[in-house]
Amino acid sequence: MPELPEVETIRKSLSPLLLGLRVEKLEVFCPDVVIQYGDVPIVNSIISALRRRGKYLMIDLMDESRSGHVATIMVHFRMTGKLLYKDHYEEPAKHTHLRFHLSDMQGTVKYLDFNDVRRFGKLWLLPPGGESMDPGFSRLGPEPLGKDWTAEDFLAQIKRRPQSTVKSLLLNQEVVAGVGNIYCDEALFRAGIHPARRNGSLSKEEALSLQAAVREVIAAGIGHQGTSFSDYVDGLGNRGHFQLQLKVFQQEGKPCSVCGSAIEKIRVAGRGTHYCPQCQPVDIDKA
DNA sequence: GCCAGCCTGTTG
DNA sequence: CAACAGGCTGGC
Numbered sequence: 464m465p466e467l468p469e470v471e472t473i474r475k476s477l478s479p480l481l482l483g484l485r486v487e488k489l490e491v492f493c494p495d496v497v498i499q500y501g502d503v504p505i506v507n508s509i510i511s512a513l514r515r516r517g518k519y520l521m522i523d524l525m526d527e528s529r530s531g532h533v534a535t536i537m538v539h540f541r542m543t544g545k546l547l548y549k550d551h552y553e554e555p556a557k558h559t560h561l562r563f564h565l566s567d568m569q570g571t572v573k574y575l576d577f578n579d580v581r582r583f584g585k586l587w588l589l590p591p592g593g594e595s596m597d598p599g600f601s602r603l604g605p606e607p608l609g610k611d612w613t614a615e616d617f618l619a620q621i622k623r624r625p626q627s628t629v630k631s632l633l634l635n636q637e638v639v640a641g642v643g644n645i646y647c648d649e650a651l652f653r654a655g656i657h658p659a660r661r662n663g664s665l666s667k668e669e670a671l672s673l674q675a676a677v678r679e680v681i682a683a684g685i686g687h688q689g690t691s692f693s694d695y696v697d698g699l700g701n702r703g704h705f706q707l708q709l710k711v712f713q714q715e716g717k718p719c720s721v722c723g724s725a726i727e728k729i730r731v732a733g734r735g736t737h738y739c740p741q742c743q744p745v746d747i748d749k750a
Numbered sequence: 751g752c753c754a755g756c757c758t759g760t761t762g
Numbered sequence: 763c764a765a766c767a768g769g770c771t772g773g774c
Contacts, residue, residue: 644769
């Protein structure tokens with residue numbers, strides 16, 4: 464489920480609650496969602512930072528003297544993963560695969576549950592710097608809102624894949640990290656580019672407009688605390704609001720906000736793809 | 751490159 | 763009942 468804006472919202476929602484808490488115990492109900500490299504000191508460590516990279520969330524742990532980084536808990540939510548914070552005891556909900564028992568300075572116990580209906584999500588227990596042990600992480604491209612996602616870089620990535628579609632370009636985490644199906648369709652609409660266009664058919668102006676559109680929709684998604692059209696919630700169970708701003712995603716049959724044409728849904732790169740046939744025409748000469 | 755497969759739940 | 767779902771991997 465969560466794309467970059469949703470993971471960033473989860474990070475922001477959990478940070479103030481988790482920082483400084485000590486890990487007392489780790490309860491694993493479903494071992495196959497956990498990947499551990501070596502003997503990682505999770506228990507008795509203190510949460511020191513929450514970071515995000517692409518669609519991955521990292522929880523850093525320091526030792527009890529609070530002097531050094533000793534481990535990282537890394538999470539990928541895939542389609543239906545959730546991290547949920549509880550400030551009092553509750554029976555683990557259905558599909559809770561793992562629970563961290565945490566405590567504050569007063570010794571009050573808190574819980575952090577990893578829940579995932581479809582069990583596509585993963586949680587790693589890593590030594591410091593161990594994120595790149597996951598091949599998906601190690602291949603991540605630039606952050607869409609970072610300064611190293613330059614025009615030159617994006618144009619070069621486009622040039623490398625002239626025959627592939629722009630839909631698969633934006634969904635490729637090696638090209639730019641964190642874009643998923645929602646923000647991909649929304650960015651293509653904003654740039655006025657048909658999702659099935661070949662990368663090689665894009666003019667330089669179209670490519671730069673698409674890059675700007677990706678930055679816009681990702682920033683807007685973060686600004687609205689993510690998109691909850693079905694079951695996405697942040698670390699406290701709060702829904703996002705960007706579903707109210709969607710122009711094409713999940714809008715099949717509804718009138719385009721720009722031209723009034725009915726939004727269409729097709730399949731591109733194996734994914735449900737929403738677009739406006741008027742605002743995002745197929746370029747017959749170049750497609 | 752593509753797309754089946756991984757899972758369970760929901761929807762038409 | 764079949765089709766589909768916000769993601770990614772691995773096998774052609």
